[in-house]
Amino acid sequence: MSKPITDLIHHPYVPPGSFGAPQPGVYKASTVFFANVAAMRARDWKHKQGYTYGLHGTPTTFTLEERIATLEGGTHCILVPSGLAAIANVSMALLKTGDEVLIPDNAYGPNKAFADGELKNWGITYQFYDAMNPADLQARIGPQTKLVWLEAPGSVTMEFVPLAHLAHICRERGVLTALDNTWAGGIAFNGFDLGHGERRVAGSGADVVVHALTKYPSGGGDVLMGAIVTRDEELHQRLKLTHMRVGWGVGLNDVEAILRSLPxxxxxxxxxxxxxxxxxxxxxxxxxxxxxxxxxxxxxxxxxxxxxxxxxxxxxxxxxxxxxxxxxxxxxxxxxxxxxxxxxxxxxxxxxxxxxxxxxxxxxxxxxxxxxxxxxxxxxxxxxxxxxxxxxxxxxxxxxxxx
The missing domain is CATH 3.90.1150.10 (Aspartate Aminotransferase, domain 1)
Incomplete structure (x- = not known):
């Protein structure tokens, strides 16, 4: 009786390729097979040159990452289990003990709570700044400030802050910026290229853009997922290595649902x-x-x-x-x-x-x-x-x- 079971598990049939349909296929995996040891050792997961393990991506997650990067005007994207996970991944990757992060006082509440909990416990200090007053941000940036969060409009109270001005202050001071761009949905404005109306200024926005795909990209109120988008390769790799070490993963059926909703x-x-x-x-x-x-x-x-x-x-x-x-x-x-x-x-x-x-x-x-x-x-x-x-x-x- 063992042979039929073995044949079921190791069945030789492979369906023909060149299948085309409106929606991409859903590839689910924790284990990924390699042809030989040399291929296993040579596989590069950091640059999407191949597949090594489910947490490092499948054709399905790579497809969504590329589409979200395009939506946000970036070149690299990392998927995480929620919008808050995207915020946490950015702060963990870019901050260390002794550093300081500045957060808008009208930001998404869990971002502030993460700073007051985990970041503080790790020896990372924080300040809340008045995002409607660029001079307040300017005054609070100090030698230990390594990251400034941006968000427009303000959570709940809906103040629309002067994003371009705030980003400019940080750029002049050499401080990285991360923008929670969930409200814009990748539609209302581009978080990397700010400016006036249609007169976009390339590179005038944030260094990192996070997006709660839970909201408009999902559109169904039934999926939890977040994205981290960048244009800089070195910055992307810092974020990606933290993503790997923390062990973030997303459900492939959830990825499928967002891919279906994006158009x-x-x-x-x-x-x-x-x-x-x-x-x-x-x-x-x-x-x-x-x-x-x-x-x-x-x-x-x-x-x-x-x-x-x-x-x-x-x-x-x-x-x-x-x-x-x-x-x-x-x-x-x-x-x-x-x-x-x-x-x-x-x-x-x-x-x-x-x-x-x-x-x-x-x-x-x-x-x-x-x-x-x-x-x-x-x-x-x-x-x-x-x-x-x-x-x-x-x-x-x-x-x-x-x-």
Missing amino acids: SLPLRYRAHDAAARELAAWLQHRPEIAQLLHPAFEGSPGHEHWRALCGDDGLAAGLFSVVFQERYSTAQVDAFCDALKLFKLGYSWGGPVSLVVPYDVPSMRSARLGCWTHKGILVRFSVGLEAVEDLRADVEQALGALA
């Missing part, structure tokens, strides 16, 4: 953007709302920076926040969120289902920086792909809960 990314991004603007424009004039926070709207903090970078007809994703009038308590705003039916309570964004989250902003910001002065309760909306008129009706009925 529709520009269409979905524009649809999210258009729907969010329509809903935001209506909410802006509601008596319950004290302020709209959306980079594409005049009066929103940093609107002029968004317009300078993205252009008058630029794109602006499907996210916005509103600040309720101060007379409404936390309990009342929570009741509004609970009353929503189409908008679901949930973190993340970029999927087909609209989401809403109330935030306690003062607890997320450093009071000494004075980045947040509003006293009303903030609610962030992520607009999905539902009909806008249905979303507006849902918000309108939920506003009745404020009473």
Whole structure:
């Protein structure tokens, strides 16, 4: 009985090649076979010249990496299990004991928490800077500053910072920059080449761009993955060796899902953007709302920076926040969120289902920086792909809960 089992495992059949289809094949592997010992010893995984082990890539992951690099305007890409893993990999690769990292005070919260936890425990210091004030960044850069994080717009509060100016300050001081470019989706602007509208300036942006593929590239709210994109080979190898030593891996079915979603990314991004603007424009004039926070709207903090970078007809994703009038308590705003039916309570964004989250902003910001002065309760909306008129009706009925 042993021979049939052996024949099943070592079956000689190999399907013919030259198979073409809209989607690339999914190659799953931990073990990778070699023809002989010489081939095993000669295989180069660092430069994608071959395959050695599943963690170092398969044809499927190499394909997604190349496409994400193209999307972001880079030349090298590394896949990791989440957007936060991308942030962590960059900080671990580029910082050592005695170094300092500067993080925007309005950055993605887990980036700040990683600095206050793991990095601090490893003897790496950090400061939070006011990204709306380039002079504050300039003053905080010191001899030990080795990395500056950038992000636009600010997480939750949606301030659009002067990215090109901040990157220029760091470049003049010889400090590496890493940009969390998840909001732009690789569509609204190129993180490596900043400038004014269509007048891009090559190399004027970040040294490293990270992207939570969980959001718009996935588009389904069902995949966790991140990407790290660079243009510099030496920098890429530093990041890649940390990736190897930490042992990051991604699921091949998840890679397949993102590869399938990528062709529709520009269409979905524009649809999210258009729907969010329509809903935001209506909410802006509601008596319950004290302020709209959306980079594409005049009066929103940093609107002029968004317009300078993205252009008058630029794109602006499907996210916005509103600040309720101060007379409404936390309990009342929570009741509004609970009353929503189409908008679901949930973190993340970029999927087909609209989401809403109330935030306690003062607890997320450093009071000494004075980045947040509003006293009303903030609610962030992520607009999905539902009909806008249905979303507006849902918000309108939920506003009745404020009473």
